[in-house]
Amino acid sequence: MQVTAVFRQWLTRHERIRDALPAVLVILVGVGASAVGEGWSGWHLPRAAGVAWTALACLPLVVRSRWPLPVAVATLAVDLAHMVRGPDSSLAPAASLVALYTVATRSSRRTAWTVGLIASVAITAVHAVTASAGPLAGTSLLRFDLAIAATVLGDAVRSRRLHLARVEERAERAERTREQEARRRVTEERVRIARELHDVVAHHITLVNAQVGVAHHLMRTDPDRAYQALAQIKDNSRAALDELRATVGLLRQPDDAPDSRAPLPGLADLDALVAGVSAGGLPVKVVRTGTPGPVAPTTGLTAYRIIQEALTNTRKHATATHAVVTVDHGTEILRITVTDDGRPRAANGPGTGHGLIGMHERTVAIGGTVTAGPRPEGGFRVQAELPLALTPQTI
Numbered sequence: 139m140q141v142t143a144v145f146r147q148w149l150t151r152h153e154r155i156r157d158a159l160p161a162v163l164v165i166l167v168g169v170g171a172s173a174v175g176e177g178w179s180g181w182h183l184p185r186a187a188g189v190a191w192t193a194l195a196c197l198p199l200v201v202r203s204r205w206p207l208p209v210a211v212a213t214l215a216v217d218l219a220h221m222v223r224g225p226d227s228s229l230a231p232a233a234s235l236v237a238l239y240t241v242a243t244r245s246s247r248r249t250a251w252t253v254g255l256i257a258s259v260a261i262t263a264v265h266a267v268t269a270s271a272g273p274l275a276g277t278s279l280l281r282f283d284l285a286i287a288a289t290v291l292g293d294a295v296r297s298r299r300l301h302l303a304r305v306e307e308r309a310e311r312a313e314r315t316r317e318q319e320a321r322r323r324v325t326e327e328r329v330r331i332a333r334e335l336h337d338v339v340a341h342h343i344t345l346v347n348a349q350v351g352v353a354h355h356l357m358r359t360d361p362d363r364a365y366q367a368l369a370q371i372k373d374n375s376r377a378a379l380d381e382l383r384a385t386v387g388l389l390r391q392p393d394d395a396p397d398s399r400a401p402l403p404g405l406a407d408l409d410a411l412v413a414g415v416s417a418g419g420l421p422v423k424v425v426r427t428g429t430p431g432p433v434a435p436t437t438g439l440t441a442y443r444i445i446q447e448a449l450t451n452t453r454k455h456a457t458a459t460h461a462v463v464t465v466d467h468g469t470e471i472l473r474i475t476v477t478d479d480g481r482p483r484a485a486n487g488p489g490t491g492h493g494l495i496g497m498h499e500r501t502v503a504i505g506g507t508v509t510a511g512p513r514p515e516g517g518f519r520v521q522a523e524l525p526l527a528l529t530p531q532t533i
Contacts, residue, residue, distance in 0.1 A: 160236045161196035168192035191220040195233035202240040210237035221264045235288040242292025254289030258282045333496040348418040370417045404438030415449045421460040428467030437524045440500045447493045448476035448520040472524045479517040
């Protein structure tokens, strides 16, 4: 089996030798047939004329893969001339059969059958005339059947090759699709983790920075308030560590123990978030409207992160004196609005834009919408509409 595979690979690399093998075989068979006596009565020297005609018909087969149709025409013309020329033409259609097979394997089905039928009729008609036999005689029908069989065999081989090529193409396409899907999932997971880390680190470090500034300012003039600021720094640091631990838990494998993961925040943690921001020097008011009801965990997390990022941006990039968070529970939609009274283009530090990008990515991921921009009366507004219940397509 292995030897056969190696031989096929060798023939694939040597096209001229592969094309010439059937010609050599036909010539050898022709030599043997021309050496057999009438009625298998004995052996004699091969008839030189018959061998020459057979070799002449086989000569074009050396390039049959490159020019299958011209080769078929040439071999058929020589075989028909051989059949007309003399009685020693028992193997006359053999080269034509090889050529018809090649045409069927390397041309379209329409071309193959057109050439095959024309050649079959021509071979049958010439044999019927030269052998003084009717077109429906056994020897005439045999040659007709052989020509049709060569076309059928070549067409079957061509169809099998096409089928195998399609199977290989589908397999390669499926492999590429799997690789692309794997890369897409890895990218999505990296973006999700980067979003979580940005929200956690940016928010808590901003609060810690503000509280450190307050403690430094009051350390000599009001040690009690400075001590309170340091206590708040400790609380915010612990909260940051808890959220970082929960975020890093996203990297754990499915078979890892879930007990080691802290729960991710949601709307139930909004009061603690607002208290931390207020303690950092930015008064925040929370307004709740509508009738609170069940909120999907992903929606709750998204709402919490949007409010967290909006307040962090207010604290970092605007000279605001206060902010208002509005949470409106609708029947199907949760509306989140965060506004402040900061002056346009006032900033306490440079921004990267990752926060607003993260808001948009989170919201779109669950089928919601978010807008952010300055208010006409001054300040900044972030407004989001999130679905309370997620469908399987948005999970």
